[in-house]
Amino acid sequence: MCFKNLPIDIDDQGRMTLRNEATFGVDNAPMNGGPKPLTDAKVEELLAKNGYIQNVDFDPVTRVAGALAFHAVADLEQRKVLTTNSMATLFRGYEVIMLGRDPRDAIFITSRACGVCGGVHSVTAAMAIEMALGISPPPLGVIVRNLLLAMEFLYDHPLHLFLLAGPDYSQLIVEQTTPSVWAKAQRAKTAGEEVHGYATVAEIMTDLNPLSGGLYVEALHMTRVAREAYVVLGGKYPHPQTIVTGGVSTTLTLQSFNEYYQRLQRLFDYSKKMVAIWDDITGFFYEADPRYKEVGSRAKNLVECGIWDDPDAYDAKYENCDTWGERRWSTPGVVMDGELITTQLSAINSGLEEFVEHSYYEGWEGKRFETDLSGNPISPYHPWNKETKPKPSGQNWKERYSWSCSPRWDRQTVEAGSYARLWVTAAAQKLRPNPFMESTGESLRFLMPKVHLPEMELEWKIPDTWNAFERNRARAYNMVHNCAAAMNDWLKGLDLLRDGETEVATPFEIPTRGTRRGVGFWGAGRGWLTHHLELDGGEVANYQIVTPSTINASPRDPWGHLGAYEEAVLNTPILEEFDKPEDYKGVDILRTIRSFDPCMPCTTHIYADDHVISREVNTCACGVDED
Amino acid sequence: MRLRRGRGLIRVRAPRTLIAGVGYFNLSDLSLGPHIVPELRKQSWPAHVEVDDLSYGPVAVAHRFLEADPPYQRLVVVAAVDRGLSPPKLRCYRWNRVLPEPEEIQARVAEAVTGVVDLDNLLVVVCQFGALPEEVLVVEVQPLLLGPGLALSPTVRALLPEITARLRDIVATSPHELDWVPSALGGLQAQELAR
Numbered sequence: 001m002c003f004k005n006l007p008i009d010i011d012d013q014g015r016m017t018l019r020n021e022a023t024f025g026v027d028n029a030p031m032n033g034g035p036k037p038l039t040d041a042k043v044e045e046l047l048a049k050n051g052y053i054q055n056v057d058f059d060p061v062t063r064v065a066g067a068l069a070f071h072a073v074a075d076l077e078q079r080k081v082l083t084t085n086s087m088a089t090l091f092r093g094y095e096v097i098m099l100g101r102d103p104r105d106a107i108f109i110t111s112r113a114c115g116v117c118g119g120v121h122s123v124t125a126a127m128a129i130e131m132a133l134g135i136s137p138p139p140l141g142v143i144v145r146n147l148l149l150a151m152e153f154l155y156d157h158p159l160h161l162f163l164l165a166g167p168d169y170s171q172l173i174v175e176q177t178t179p180s181v182w183a184k185a186q187r188a189k190t191a192g193e194e195v196h197g198y199a200t201v202a203e204i205m206t207d208l209n210p211l212s213g214g215l216y217v218e219a220l221h222m223t224r225v226a227r228e229a230y231v232v233l234g235g236k237y238p239h240p241q242t243i244v245t246g247g248v249s250t251t252l253t254l255q256s257f258n259e260y261y262q263r264l265q266r267l268f269d270y271s272k273k274m275v276a277i278w279d280d281i282t283g284f285f286y287e288a289d290p291r292y293k294e295v296g297s298r299a300k301n302l303v304e305c306g307i308w309d310d311p312d313a314y315d316a317k318y319e320n321c322d323t324w325g326e327r328r329w330s331t332p333g334v335v336m337d338g339e340l341i342t343t344q345l346s347a348i349n350s351g352l353e354e355f356v357e358h359s360y361y362e363g364w365e366g367k368r369f370e371t372d373l374s375g376n377p378i379s380p381y382h383p384w385n386k387e388t389k390p391k392p393s394g395q396n397w398k399e400r401y402s403w404s405c406s407p408r409w410d411r412q413t414v415e416a417g418s419y420a421r422l423w424v425t426a427a428a429q430k431l432r433p434n435p436f437m438e439s440t441g442e443s444l445r446f447l448m449p450k451v452h453l454p455e456m457e458l459e460w461k462i463p464d465t466w467n468a469f470e471r472n473r474a475r476a477y478n479m480v481h482n483c484a485a486a487m488n489d490w491l492k493g494l495d496l497l498r499d500g501e502t503e504v505a506t507p508f509e510i511p512t513r514g515t516r517r518g519v520g521f522w523g524a525g526r527g528w529l530t531h532h533l534e535l536d537g538g539e540v541a542n543y544q545i546v547t548p549s550t551i552n553a554s555p556r557d558p559w560g561h562l563g564a565y566e567e568a569v570l571n572t573p574i575l576e577e578f579d580k581p582e583d584y585k586g587v588d589i590l591r592t593i594r595s596f597d598p599c600m601p602c603t604t605h606i607y608a609d610d611h612v613i614s615r616e617v618n619t620c621a622c623g624v625d626e627d
Numbered sequence: 628m629r630l631r632r633g634r635g636l637i638r639v640r641a642p643r644t645l646i647a648g649v650g651y652f653n654l655s656d657l658s659l660g661p662h663i664v665p666e667l668r669k670q671s672w673p674a675h676v677e678v679d680d681l682s683y684g685p686v687a688v689a690h691r692f693l694e695a696d697p698p699y700q701r702l703v704v705v706a707a708v709d710r711g712l713s714p715p716k717l718r719c720y721r722w723n724r725v726l727p728e729p730e731e732i733q734a735r736v737a738e739a740v741t742g743v744v745d746l747d748n749l750l751v752v753v754c755q756f757g758a759l760p761e762e763v764l765v766v767e768v769q770p771l772l773l774g775p776g777l778a779l780s781p782t783v784r785a786l787l788p789e790i791t792a793r794l795r796d797i798v799a800t801s802p803h804e805l806d807w808v809p810s811a812l813g814g815l816q817a818q819e820l821a822r
């Protein structure tokens with residue numbers, strides 16, 4: 001059974017039907033095993049009478065991309081979190097901007113949603129348009145998109161692991177917030193010294209120090225390598241101008257492929273090193289205090305669209321999406337309670353809904369579409385039926401408190417992340433034969449070629465526990481996954497060049513009549529990314545973006561279930577060492593939030609009453625606030 | 628450029644100079660930086676002067692300066708920044724390389740790598756990584772219109788000839804002769820042009 005809560009049945013052929021004339025009403029509360037916060041009344045009562053129970057507010061949460069604030073109430077004596085609220089504090093509104101436009105504008109406009117991963121929005125928009133128009137890119141166009149995507153992530157993951165989240169594990173932070181852990185780190189030998197060169201964990205932590213640490217500075221330079229490789233093929237980054245409907249518009253030569261490879265091979269060794277570092281950090285913290293396994297823990301519920309298409313399979317047709325989806329180097333899928341329950345893109349799409357009961361939006365009436373493009377049922381709350389109606393109001397924990405809406409899959413709180421790619425791909429065993437990676441059902445095995453470091457076999461195993469440390473560790477393995485996918489695609493690209501298959505784009509025309517729909521299933525550095533598009537008379541009639549941080553940073557849903565950040569922080573024990581409540585820094589909560597690699601709503605220019613905020617906001621909008 | 632030394636004239640190498648605009652597009656007066664770049668490019672400049680738009684990630688800007696060969700010796704940045712002064716205030720100052728506290732720098736770096744384009748961010752981040760040219764001058768305008776918009780306000784547009792004249796003064800003058808340009812206080816605070 002794929003769906004537990006939505007009234008959808010799936011037969012052996014993957015066809016979905018609505019169960020017994022059921023509806024998608026929100027009256028019946030879905031099953032959800034998530035943690036339950038204290039009621040607001042109880043929290044207020046405790047706050048009034050217990051000096052150890054305090055509001056812990058992070059506004060903004062720093063070292064994340066964009067505008068995120070987080071409210072928690074913590075019992076600093078019992079060392080536990082009592083209630084949580086995740087707030088996306090800015091409205092982005094690309095969905096509104098897109099209305100009435102030529103669909104091709106989406107490639108360039110939605111790209112601006114994110115200053116970190118502007119390329120992914122371009123490609124996702126192009127895919128949605130291709131599906132709506134019924135065209136597909138030629139193989140080399142698909143390959144170039146894959147290669148570009150790999151470089152976006154090879155830029156993105158070091159940025160997160162060493163510049164944004166990394167400082168949480170640095171000597172400066174660890175020594176200040178947990179002196180006993182720092183003392184252990186100074187004595188703790190590393191397992192990966194031969195790879196990364198650090199004899200003790202304390203040496204790693206020292207090099208994680210912001211601004212001056214060797215790993216911090218190295219990451220800045222390595223992100224440049226990845227950007228250069230992107231630009232070699234894509235011309236510009238972020239916000240490439242070479243992603244077009246039907247493929248790419250770049251001119252490819254053997255030289256540009258070789259220049260790409262020169263950069264890629266530098267990232268092989270760097271990826272090996274990152275894996276060794278984050279294996280050591282994770283292992284050390286577990287050893288230092290097993291309770292660190294609870295930091296950021298939540299149910300193993302993950303969603304992923306998959307990325308890196310097979311150029312011999314991808315045809316942009318919705319009716320074939322289950323087939324081309326499963327041939328991706330990263331398999332699409334949904335994991336619930338640690339079990340992979342589907343790899344069908346159509347089922348993933350049918351299970352998606354978005355709710356706005358606790359967000360600064362109005363609901364919407366009516367249901368334009370009862371099914372997807374293959375006749376499978378979809379909910380009135382599905383993105384193809386959703387409308388974006390911003391409605392700013394005061395902040396109220398019981399009512400509305402975020403510009404993020406609440407995406408749910410099968411009405412359950414799920415989590416998106418690059419790590420979901422590893423998990424689903426490892427469990428699904430759908431990988432095509434290739435020299436660089438293998439899916440075992442419990443793990444993903446990689447072969448990283450020799451450069452300066454020797455050839456290495458690396459294996460990411462589906463973890464027993466799911467927490468902040470595993471998210472970061474997996475992100476390091478994502479580097480290897482990216483390198484492996486890029487190598488496969490680079491070799492395929494060379495084959496195509498050799499065979500004279502040099503077309504990179506398919507011509508098309510925008511129809512001026514009729515209603516059409518499309519969806520781009522792709523991914524951002526932080527995971528899941530979809531663009532749902534409706535065209536009417538050649539213009540955009542509806543456009544809905546679901547980003548990973550929208551999923552993760554979501555507020556409560558109509559049934560009061562928490563979003564993923566909220567759940568993870570609620571489950572986090574307070575392990576920080578402090579004598580007085582006023583000395584509390586909140587490092588465990590911050591590690592939890594940052595482990596998701598938040599990328600919040602961002603627009604370069606935001607109105608706040610009568611003035612514009614430009615520096616204070618962020619251009620990275622892999623984030624929240626759709627709608 | 629010629630300097631008089633003793634009785635004769637000697638030819639010295641003019642400092643490689645980059646005139647750069649910084650800012651977001653389509654924000655009315657706040658877009659002065661990217662707005663002025665194409666206008667300046669249409670003009671003729673001495674061979675040692677280049678004009679470019681640095682309205683992108685400051686870390687990438689740092690990489691650009693680090694790889695410049697020969698290195699830039701002088702950076703002149705043009706931007707509109709809302710510092711709460713009475714618009715339209717044209718200020719020209721020498722950036723004094725005084726960096727904020729490390730925590731603040733880290734916040735600026737975090738913004739930089741996640742896409743924020745901003746004059747102060749640019750100077751702090753590029754300076755932090757040791758990539759700034761020897762001399763950094765800022766020509767800054769207090770904007771009048773702060774909202775979204777494609778065009779500059781007439782008031783700020785009227786300043787363009789004066790901005791260009793200042794830029795020409797700067798590039799025609801050797802660094803040690805630029806004594807009319809004050810230093811900024813605290814690295815980020817602009818002083819009014821003393822000239």
